Amino acid sequence: MSKTLGGFTLNVVAAKFTDSQIILLHGQPGTGKTTFIKLLAGVKYPDTIQGNIPCLSVSYKPQIIRPSQFHSVRALFKNLNCSLFEDPCFVSTVTEPLEILPLMDKRTTNLLDSQLQRDADIYLIDEPTASLDQVERDTASQVIKRFIQRFKRTALVIEHNHEVASYLADKVIVFEGTPSVNCVANPPIQRNEVPRYIYLINEPTASINHVQLIQHTKKAAFVIEHNLEVASYPAHSVIVFEGTPLVDCFANPHLNEP
Structure with missing residues (x-):
């Protein structure tokens, strides 16, 4: 289509x-x-x-x-007329982990996006x-x-x-x-x-896995890592950011790691 x-x-x-x-x-x-x-x-x-x-x-x-009607969560579930909400498996899989029970008497118009x-x-x-x-x-x-x-x-x-x-x-x-x-x-x-040509990795927690993958597949990666020991291992070159934080900064051309 x-x-x-x-x-x-x-x-x-x-x-x-x-x-x-x-x-x-x-x-x-x-x-x-x-x-x-x-x-x-x-x-x-x-x-x-x-x-x-x-x-x-x-x-x-x-x-x-955006809820269109002024329902409580309990009334909303009832209006859906679905037996799934009473299924023990559904309760253990969805209702309990998402902590829906404390929300049952709240109005849907008062819920956050994350609760809807x-x-x-x-x-x-x-x-x-x-x-x-x-x-x-x-x-x-x-x-x-x-x-x-x-x-x-x-x-x-x-x-x-x-x-x-x-x-x-x-x-x-x-x-x-x-x-x-x-x-x-x-x-x-x-x-x-899925084809990937450049990996953008923000603070990896297991960088060695990413490094092995990138080296094996001959791809490129831009990595943000605040742990100096971890950062030193994978870096082939470094882009240094300079200036006044939150005011005026610039990213320099990348340099080979010293």
């Missing part, structure tokens, strides 16, 4: 997926990841469709959730951990993974946190092309098949 929005066109290559699987949408900003999610959710309609799209129930979580995250065949999740701190992010990513596997659902996820994305992804849809102009959503591939 394809969709044109103003001067931007997204073409989606036909593909298949299975249950118990999380598919990560990977690509630069402006390559159509959110547009693709909205097409699947029915928020937007494609201009052209080739082949048959199966009729499946879909649950869509946009980047920012229905049952479906396919879950379309745009940045599930964007409003969470590190502990909540770890818990949420574990809950998503366990839920999809245990209840044999499928999820398509946009996630910009590299650590969370790496943990969640079973397969990856790579978006390629010219951002905001013309892009293609390719069929899902295995996570280890």
Whole structure:
């Protein structure tokens, strides 16, 4: 299928997926990841469709959730009329880890974005951990993974946190092309098949694994690391940042490590 929005066109290559699987949408900003999610959710309609799209129930979580009605969380669950919320497995997998019970009598209009995250065949999740701190992010990513596997659902996820994305992804849809102009959503591939040319690594905790990977695959990496001992091991050259912090700074050309 394809969709044109103003001067931007997204073409989606036909593909298949299975249950118990999380598919990560990977690509630069402006390559159509959110547009693709909205097409699947029915928020937007494609201009052209080739082949048959199966009729499946879909649950869509946009980047920012704004409750449209003044419900309590308990009433919201009841209105969904889904027995899944009383399933002991669901309680142990989702309700308890996410600490939903203390929120049951709160009004949905008073909840944070991170507290507003229905049952479906396919879950379309745009940045599930964007409003969470590190502990909540770890818990949420574990809950998503366990839920999809245990209840044999499928999820398509946009996630910009590299650590969370790496943990969640079973397969990856790579978006390629010219951002905001013309892009293609390719069929899902295995996570280890995703082409990477430059790695951007912010404070790695196990740099040796990254170094071995980069050396083996003959790629390049830009690394931020505040532990001097760790930083000294992988660095082949160094970019020195100078100036007045938070005021005026510049990044020098890279130098060979002394």
